[in-house]
Amino acid sequence: xxxxEHSLETVNLTKNFGGKMVANHINIKFKQGFVSGLIGxxxxxxxxxxxxxxxxxxxxxxxxxxxxxxxxxxxxFQRARLGIARTWQMNRLFNSLSLIDNLIISQRSDYSDKSxxxxxxxxxxxxKDALYEDIAANLLKRVGLLDYRNSVPxxxxxxxxxxxxxxxxxxxxxxxxxxxxxxxxVEGRTHNKIKEIILEEKTRKKTIIVIEHNMRFIREICDxxxxxxxxxxxxxxxxxxxxxDVELTRIYFGG
Amino acid sequence: MFSSDILLQLGWTGLxxxxxxxxxxxxxxxxxxxxxxxxxxxAGLMVIGYFSCYIFLQILDFFPLWAILFSILVTVFAGxxxxxxxxxxxxxxxxPPLTFFIFSIVIAQFFVFLAxxxxxxxxxxLYPSLNSKINLFYGIVITNWDLFxxxxxxxxxxxxxxxxxKTKLGxxxxxxxxxxxxxxxxxxxxxxxxxxxxxxxxxLLFWGMYLFGTKAAIFPSTPLLQLLVFAVIATIIAGIxxxxxxxxxxxxxxxxxAFSILLIPSKWQILIAYGLIFFxxxxxxxxxxxxxxxxxxxxxxxx
Amino acid sequence: MEYFISLFILxxxxxxxxxxxxxxxxxxxxxxxxxxxxxxxxxxxxxxxAIYFDIPIFLSIIFxxxxxxxxxxxxxxPSLRVSGDYLVVSTxxxxxxxxxxxxxxxxxxxxxxxxxxxxxxxxxxxSLLTLLIVVCFAVLSIWMVRKIMRSAYGRAITxxxxxEIAFSSLGRNPIRIKVLIVALxxxxxxxxxxxxxxxxxxxxxxxxxxxxxxxxxxxxxxGGAGTVxxxxxxxxxxxxxxEIITFLNLPVSIMAPLQGVIFTGLVLIFIFxxxxxxIGSTRGLDGLEIWxx
Numbered sequence: 001x002x003x004x005e006h007s008l009e010t011v012n013l014t015k016n017f018g019g020k021m022v023a024n025h026i027n028i029k030f031k032q033g034f035v036s037g038l039i040g041x042x043x044x045x046x047x048x049x050x051x052x053x054x055x056x057x058x059x060x061x062x063x064x065x066x067x068x069x070x071x072x073x074x075x076x077f078q079r080a081r082l083g084i085a086r087t088w089q090m091n092r093l094f095n096s097l098s099l100i101d102n103l104i105i106s107q108r109s110d111y112s113d114k115s116x117x118x119x120x121x122x123x124x125x126x127x128k129d130a131l132y133e134d135i136a137a138n139l140l141k142r143v144g145l146l147d148y149r150n151s152v153p154x155x156x157x158x159x160x161x162x163x164x165x166x167x168x169x170x171x172x173x174x175x176x177x178x179x180x181x182x183x184x185x186v187e188g189r190t191h192n193k194i195k196e197i198i199l200e201e202k203t204r205k206k207t208i209i210v211i212e213h214n215m216r217f218i219r220e221i222c223d224x225x226x227x228x229x230x231x232x233x234x235x236x237x238x239x240x241x242x243x244x245d246v247e248l249t250r251i252y253f254g255g
Numbered sequence: 256m257f258s259s260d261i262l263l264q265l266g267w268t269g270l271x272x273x274x275x276x277x278x279x280x281x282x283x284x285x286x287x288x289x290x291x292x293x294x295x296x297x298a299g300l301m302v303i304g305y306f307s308c309y310i311f312l313q314i315l316d317f318f319p320l321w322a323i324l325f326s327i328l329v330t331v332f333a334g335x336x337x338x339x340x341x342x343x344x345x346x347x348x349x350x351p352p353l354t355f356f357i358f359s360i361v362i363a364q365f366f367v368f369l370a371x372x373x374x375x376x377x378x379x380x381l382y383p384s385l386n387s388k389i390n391l392f393y394g395i396v397i398t399n400w401d402l403f404x405x406x407x408x409x410x411x412x413x414x415x416x417x418x419x420x421k422t423k424l425g426x427x428x429x430x431x432x433x434x435x436x437x438x439x440x441x442x443x444x445x446x447x448x449x450x451x452x453x454x455x456x457x458x459l460l461f462w463g464m465y466l467f468g469t470k471a472a473i474f475p476s477t478p479l480l481q482l483l484v485f486a487v488i489a490t491i492i493a494g495i496x497x498x499x500x501x502x503x504x505x506x507x508x509x510x511x512x513a514f515s516i517l518l519i520p521s522k523w524q525i526l527i528a529y530g531l532i533f534f535x536x537x538x539x540x541x542x543x544x545x546x547x548x549x550x551x552x553x554x555x556x557x558x
Numbered sequence: 559m560e561y562f563i564s565l566f567i568l569x570x571x572x573x574x575x576x577x578x579x580x581x582x583x584x585x586x587x588x589x590x591x592x593x594x595x596x597x598x599x600x601x602x603x604x605x606x607x608a609i610y611f612d613i614p615i616f617l618s619i620i621f622x623x624x625x626x627x628x629x630x631x632x633x634x635x636p637s638l639r640v641s642g643d644y645l646v647v648s649t650x651x652x653x654x655x656x657x658x659x660x661x662x663x664x665x666x667x668x669x670x671x672x673x674x675x676x677x678x679x680x681x682x683x684x685s686l687l688t689l690l691i692v693v694c695f696a697v698l699s700i701w702m703v704r705k706i707m708r709s710a711y712g713r714a715i716t717x718x719x720x721x722e723i724a725f726s727s728l729g730r731n732p733i734r735i736k737v738l739i740v741a742l743x744x745x746x747x748x749x750x751x752x753x754x755x756x757x758x759x760x761x762x763x764x765x766x767x768x769x770x771x772x773x774x775x776x777x778x779x780x781g782g783a784g785t786v787x788x789x790x791x792x793x794x795x796x797x798x799x800x801e802i803i804t805f806l807n808l809p810v811s812i813m814a815p816l817q818g819v820i821f822t823g824l825v826l827i828f829i830f831x832x833x834x835x836x837i838g839s840t841r842g843l844d845g846l847e848i849w850x851x
Contacts, residue, residue: 094721364771
């Protein structure tokens, strides 16, 4: 796989929400095999940047490039099929489905989409599912939740739900993985598990973008930090030097 | 083609008719903005307002001023009950948007059926005679009803504008519509604000029905089948959250309908309104997308 | 006897209608208020095709059902591209607009209704035979919805209802699924409408108005939205129960609104007292609770 094929880049990405610039000419290139941390005070536009990249909201101006190809005209599901996977602060798991089904449905070539018969003549679901079920079960095993494969999300703790959400994003097997506050409200074993998974994905040459407020975590895991304020990129540098910057620290901790 | 007299006459009639459409649209848009509910139950309130006035005027034979005052009280009370014991309970339970929709549609139907059961399915007028004195102004017919309707609606809309833009209540309503949780943190009791906005809305609805009922006869189903749809379309045209825009859109719709008589037989006029729904959704959906999200109360807001 | 057979035919037709509505409302989480209009389109189109063209009645019902599906596709696509909320508004406009047209054009018999519709079966035992056929189709429709919801496609429908944003961000196309189930559901309703018109042989526009919407909502809500058998159960109850008060011999002008008050009143009671419906489980994820996130 060549570098360019999976590079993610934004050019002058701009979005205005009711008079407030939530993204203001954002130019950034995310590197493969790199963990980038989006840092900044609340309301800086971190999640908005995720939404603009994943296509949940459309930009007013500017472009998103994936592998040198403009993707901003595409809808969110088309972008996901190109391998952009993400999580949300609120997890957004499918509450009526078991964990294994939560994962299977997130396979980006789910065959059910093509069924014009709406599943009426789908007599071998188990056989078709088997293809993805192994992958899904493996992912559940990786996050240590294989025992819960037939449980619904509500039966899990909050931290476990975070793990499912991450596993669901990995099910996409895309090259871009965007994690929105994976560590919020998570501690102990789950914390280490998430760290471990991110580092594993990094060695698999994925492009990983993380929004996180936990500075220790950012320092431990991110190769670079991107500091956002008021929808603008203030600085891109190694996390250590960003944290030594008095000006940025002042903004971050609410000066 | 058409003489200027006819055009002016149509314009004037359309404008006069818009008086009540304007009130209905504003009432709908206000509750959608502040209470964040598509209040199809508005048709139920219209039925309650109209028929309580009918009872006071025609059955109990009250003096008109008292009849109007009592009917306003009844309508506002009904509106508050709808909010407190209907939407309020559903909100408390964190019911999904679909339940709000079903509730608001069914409550409207309930009152329409109730009115049909009590008053029959024949049309009713508020006063035994609907004759309004006719004035000729440079060849245009201007009835006293036209003047009364337009002037009273304009006064009401101006007062509402003042309330929304200049008073604490208005600011509070805007704050609650922007972000109910944040407004609470600033000490605004959102439950009260919801009651205020639905009270104002109920008053607008009553007055609209009063104007309508002094011009034409009404079936119990008229509010649901004709008047409500107009309010909904006007709200969509203006974009959700734009209360006074909805009023202007209602005037536009009313004029459009008035002039359409030149091209379309009257029995097909109503189809313009229905057709507009699709026209807007097809060609102007973008501007309204973000605003529509307002209804999804539990929607996760980005940072 | 004939009276009871006729009543059960109506009940079975309503089972198809309620089951079709449940597919989009209960499982899909989409509120289309125009379901009775797709029933009406099926009824009118099938009747008109049968009257004006010399083809087997059964084929005309199939055609009419397809027409209903195509209309549903056309009505729902623009609004579903925007949001589910717009579906309510656009179907409301579509229902009122279509009713207005049916009420005012010659070919449908206008407000007076359409009569002289050729029957599906001409036979001394035609009612009994129709009942058999329509019961089979009612069972088939329940089986269809159950089958869909248990397939991988049904899993996608469930995920879509749970969280549309997550669903589409994971690479699924939500609009496609929504439009397809709305169209299928309308085609089922249209089919039921076709059978209706070729059995009762007379249809009027007022049968498909807000009263029909209220009735249909009542069936699904009190039976239990999002359950396989609930809406069917609701349909049977709501069809047969009012027959008890017909023995009071009230005039139609009172009967119709009285039923309306009872039905909508029932829905209101269920919304607040038993949102899970009669069949829904007490775990609280059935009926109106099914749409909770």
